[in-house]
Amino acid sequence: MAAFLTAFIGELREAGVPVSMVEAVDAARALEHVDIESRLSLKAALGATLVKSARHIDAFDAAFEAFFALMPPGGEDADRRALDDQVAVSGSGGAGAGASEVEDLVAALFSSLRDGDLGLMQSVVRSAVTRLAGMEPGRPVGGAYYLYRVLRRLELDEVGARLRDELETPGASPIESRLTAEEVERRLEEFREALRAEIRRRLVADRGRQAVARTLRRPLVEDLDLTTASRDDLARVEAAVHPLTRKLASRLARRRRRGRDGRLDVRRTVRSSLQTGGVPIDPRFRTPRPTKPEIVLLTDISGSVATFARFTMQFVYAIAAQLNRVRTFAFIDTIDEVTRFFGPGVDFTEALRRVGTEAEVVWLDGHSDYGNAFGTFVLDHFEAITPRSIVIVTGDARTNYHDPNPAALARIASVARSVYWLNPERRRYWDTGDSVMGAYAAVCDEVHEVRSLRQLERFVEKVAIPVSRPVRRLV
Secondary structure, three states: OHHHHHHHHHHHHHOOOOOOHHHHHHHHHHHOOOOOOOHHHHHHHHHHHHOOOHHHHHHHHHHHHHHOOOOOOOOOOHHHHHHHHHHHHOOOOOOOOOHHHHHHHHHHHHHHHHHOOHHHHHHHHHHHHHHHOOOOOOOOOOHHHHHHHHHHHHOHHHHHHHHHHHHOOOOOOHHHHHHHHHHHHHHHHHHHHHHHHHHHHHHHHHHOHHHHHHHHOOOOHHHOOOOOOOHHHHHHHHHHHHHHHHHHHHHHHHHHHHHHHOOEOHHHHHHHHHHHOOOOOOOOEOOOOOOOOEEEEEEEOOHHHHHHHHHHHHHHHHOHHHOOEEEEEEEOOOEEEOHHHHOOOOOHHHHHHHHHHHOOOOOOOOOOOHHHHHHHHHHHOHHHOOOOEEEEEEOOOEOOOOOOOHHHHHHHHHHOOEEEEEEOOOHHHOOOOOEOHHHHHOOOOEEEEOOOHHHHHHHHHHHHOOOOOOOOOOO
16 A cells, blocks of 8 residues: 555656655555545545645546546445446447447436436446447557547437426426526536546556556646636636735745845954854844835737736736836837736726726737837836836737837846846747747846746746846847
8 A cells, every 4th residue: 555655646746746755654644544445535535635735636636536546436336336347248349339229328328317326327337438438458548538439429418408308397487497407417417427437447447547647637727838728727727826926925025024134244243253262153144125126017918928918917916015116018019008007906807908998009000019119118118117127028029020129128128127028938939930039038137938827936936036136148
C-alpha cells in the first residue's frame, strides 16, 4: 500500500498539486483509520490530507479515479456482477452489435432510468461497453472516444425524451415540467458517469494506472492558457482570480512589513563592533524608505488579446492598495484613458463593459495599430509618465502592417522608471507576420511571454515590490 500511495502522490505532483512530505505521512496515517475497501472513505481521507486548495480538487478527482478505478462501487452485488461478466463475454465483443441487441439494451436502459433501478443500470453499462465501445487490448488510451461510440448507438437523447413523456403528468405546470426535465437530466448524467467509470476501469486494467492518469490529467486553473481557453475554462479562471489576487495582496503586505529594517548599514555596524573587540554581533540597519511604485498600464483590448487584457487589469487593480497610483490606458488603433471606470467599490465586470462601450479606442478601422496608439499617448497623455512610473504594456505587438513607431515607446521609456511588455503570444511566433515584438523589445527593460494566471501573478508580485531597476537589454 505504501508503494501505491507513493505512486498516487507522484501523480498528484505531476498534475501540479503541491504535496509535502508531511502531508504524505499524514495521508498514510489516515489510511490506518479508514476502511480502504470503501471508495468514499478512502477518497475522503486522501482528500482531507493531500488537498489544500479548492483549485486542486479537479486534479485530485482525476488522479483518484484513475488510481482507484479497479475498486468496485460500494454495495454492488457480487453474484450479479458475475452474471453480467458472463453475459459480456458471450456477447459480440465490439461496436458491431446487431440492431436487436441494441434495442434490448435501450429497452433495459429505459426501464432502469424510469424505475431508478441502479443495479439494472450497472448491468446495462457493462453490457453496453462490452458490445458497443469496441475496446481492444493495447490500443492507445481514448476514453472519450469509447464513450462517444456507446452513447451514439444508444441514442440517449431519444431515451431522455421518452423518459420525460413517461414521467411528466398531464396538465403539469411550467414549474413541474421544469422539475421533471431536471430530474430526467440528472438520471441521464448518472448513466453517463457510470459509463465513464466502467470505461476507465477497463482501461486501467489493460494499460495501467499511470497511463490512464496521464490522459485524464488537466492543467490547473492557474496554468490554463488564457488565449485558447474554452468558455467553461474561462469561467473557472474567473472564479479563481479573486482568491488568487486576495492571497497576492496579503503576501505583498506581509513582505512590506518584513522589509521595515532596511539595508545593512556597514559603517554603523563596524563602529558598533569596536565595543565587542571587532565582532559584529549587533548589526545596524539603515532607516527604510519604502516606496510604492506608480503603475501606468497600456493595454491592447482588441479581440485577439482582450481576455488577457481583462485579467491583467483585474490583477493590477486587486493589489492597488500596495501601489502608489494606477493609471490605465486602453487602445486598439488609438488610445484613451480608462482609469475613471475603475474607482473604489466599482463592479469590475461593469467597468470593463464601460471600457468597451464608452472609451474612444477606435480611430480609423478598429484594427490594432500600436504605432498610432503610442504616438497619441505621447501627444495627449505624456504627463502621466514620471521617473517613478512603471509602464506595463500588454499586447501581441501585431500592428497589422502599420508603422510600429518604436520611437514613441522609446520616448516613454526615456522618462519612466522601467517599461515591461507582457505578450500573451508564444515566443516562437514573435516577429513573424505582422508582429514587431523585436522592435519594441529593444526599448523595453524586460519582455515576458505571459499566458496564464500563474505567470501573471509572478510578474505582478515582482513589479509591486521592485528590488532594483532592471538592466535594460536588447532582445
